Amino acid sequence: MTDTIFAVSSGAPPAAIGVIRMSGPKAGQAVFDLVGRELEPRRASLAELRGPSGEVLDQALVLWFPGPDTATGEDLAEFHCHGGRAVLAAVEAALGELDGARPAEPGEFTRRAFANGRIDLAESEGLADLLTAETELQRASAIANASGALSKKVEAWRSELLTLSAQIESALDFSDEDDVGDLPDSFTWNIERLLGEIEEWLVRPRSEALGEGVRVAIAGPPNAGKSTLFNTLVESEAAITSPIAGTTRDLIERSVDIAGVPFTLIDTAGLRDLSSDAAADPIEVIGIDRARSALADANIVLWLGEEGRGPSGAWEVSSKADVDGFAPKTGAATYVVSAATGEGLNELKIDLVNEARSILPKPSQATLNMRQHRRLGEAAEALKAAVSLRDLLLIGEELRRARVAFDRLVGRSTTEDMLDALFGRFCIGK
Ligand SMILES: Nc1nc2c(ncn2[C@@H]2O[C@H](COP(=O)(O)OP(=O)(O)OP(=O)(O)O)[C@@H](O)[C@H]2O)c(=O)[nH]1
Ligand SMILES: [K+]
Numbered sequence: 001m002t003d004t005i006f007a008v009s010s011g012a013p014p015a016a017i018g019v020i021r022m023s024g025p026k027a028g029q030a031v032f033d034l035v036g037r038e039l040e041p042r043r044a045s046l047a048e049l050r051g052p053s054g055e056v057l058d059q060a061l062v063l064w065f066p067g068p069d070t071a072t073g074e075d076l077a078e079f080h081c082h083g084g085r086a087v088l089a090a091v092e093a094a095l096g097e098l099d100g101a102r103p104a105e106p107g108e109f110t111r112r113a114f115a116n117g118r119i120d121l122a123e124s125e126g127l128a129d130l131l132t133a134e135t136e137l138q139r140a141s142a143i144a145n146a147s148g149a150l151s152k153k154v155e156a157w158r159s160e161l162l163t164l165s166a167q168i169e170s171a172l173d174f175s176d177e178d179d180v181g182d183l184p185d186s187f188t189w190n191i192e193r194l195l196g197e198i199e200e201w202l203v204r205p206r207s208e209a210l211g212e213g214v215r216v217a218i219a220g221p222p223n224a225g226k227s228t229l230f231n232t233l234v235e236s237e238a239a240i241t242s243p244i245a246g247t248t249r250d251l252i253e254r255s256v257d258i259a260g261v262p263f264t265l266i267d268t269a270g271l272r273d274l275s276s277d278a279a280a281d282p283i284e285v286i287g288i289d290r291a292r293s294a295l296a297d298a299n300i301v302l303w304l305g306e307e308g309r310g311p312s313g314a315w316e317v318s319s320k321a322d323v324d325g326f327a328p329k330t331g332a333a334t335y336v337v338s339a340a341t342g343e344g345l346n347e348l349k350i351d352l353v354n355e356a357r358s359i360l361p362k363p364s365q366a367t368l369n370m371r372q373h374r375r376l377g378e379a380a381e382a383l384k385a386a387v388s389l390r391d392l393l394l395i396g397e398e399l400r401r402a403r404v405a406f407d408r409l410v411g412r413s414t415t416e417d418m419l420d421a422l423f424g425r426f427c428i429g430k
């Protein structure tokens with residue numbers, strides 16, 4: 001028999017309320033043992049919880065949900081207890097006394113929901129992202145995935161595919177040529193339309209982009225004020241600043257949320273040409289190498305050096321605008337800023353946010369993660385092959401390949417490893 005699992009599903013105690021969830025065949029028995037009577041399903045009941053020797057453990061609100069129409073697809077109970085550490089430990093200990101009951105592993109409730117078909121893989125992944133979302137944009141995108149936008153789309157594509165496969169079957173049954181000529185004219189258009197829809201999803205920014213945010217590197221010669229600008233943007237004294245040229249040696253990265261949009265800011269070592277300097281500090285040389293590769297990986301480079309001398313596409317920034325004798329760059333697209341007085345920083349932030357919005361997934365738009373992107377890409381490849389072929393059997397095989405890719409995408413066929421990796425991301429009690 002399946003184990004019955006339990007865990008504190010609310011946050012870490014102490015808190016005002018602590019919710020212990022229990023799922024599995026013994027959940028009903030557990031409610032009866034602790035409460036001493038049968039409860040009406042799906043109604044909150046106030047009850048005294050008692051331990052094995054009759055001692056009162058807590059007064060709690062208890063909910064009893066008989067399966068299979070529950071979040072996990074199993075019998076499910078919730079004990080809304082007082083959220084003290086000792087109270088929760090005592091109730092958990094009493095639940096653990098029950099034969100066949102044990103504490104849940106991380107993500108095990110969600111894993112059971114998946115195993116029982118209550119949610120599919122894409123929804124589980126969305127849920128994992130939702131629980132770890134830190135910015136508003138991450139939350140909005142994760143909720144779209146968790147609520148099944150991709151899953152519904154794949155379901156629709158899959159049923160269109162089945163219709164197309166049925167057309168192949170009937171052409172094979174009723175013709176001698178076994179050639180595309182036996183198919184309805186709409187056949188190829190329909191595959192192409194399907195392909196078009198899939199490609200629209202494939203070109204969307206990927207969900208991983210939301211996790212790490214837009215990468216903004218700050219670059220320029222030594223003492224340009226890079227670290228000072230970095231500290232101001234990340235609102236902490238993360239980087240050491242000083243009048244000594246070559247203060248920053250290594251890359252410094254910090255994640256920040258600007259107007260609900262996730263960014264990773266990167267401070268870099270000042271760039272200067274040390275190639276002809278035999279006495280150059282080898283550590284500074286390494287730092288400059290690292291700086292150059294960070295610039296190559298960044299989505300946006302803020303260039304604090306001489307106009308036009310930064311990496312191509314870099315944003316021109318004239319720093320230290322408050323200093324006597326300050327002369328800004330002459331280009332119209334220059335951001336004139338002072339980290340000391342705050343001048344120009346709002347304009348810079350507004351443009352960073354606008355640029356990020358065009359790089360990142362749209363709010364509430366469902367997105368693909370790397371795994372989903374790969375599977376959907378396989379489906380697209382198979383469909384492209386299908387439109388290029390003339391032999392019905394071969395076309396049918398490509399359509400089957402596309403269907404397998406859809407099935408893997410939503411988890412109709414998945415490996416244990418993959419599930420371990422996914423559900424291990426959840427906390428205990430989820
Ligand atoms: N007045 C004024 N001084 C600034 C401003 N930004 C930086 N400074 C000063 O300029 C000097 C160099 O600043 P840093 O932020 O260390 O410059 P950096 O580009 O990171 O230098 P390296 O790491 O050595 O390449 C420090 O003394 C800062 O206090 C500014 O906006 N206004
Ligand atoms: K410096």
Ligand SMILES: [Mg+2]
Pocket residue numbers: 226227228239240241247248267268269270
């Ligand atoms: Mg610095």
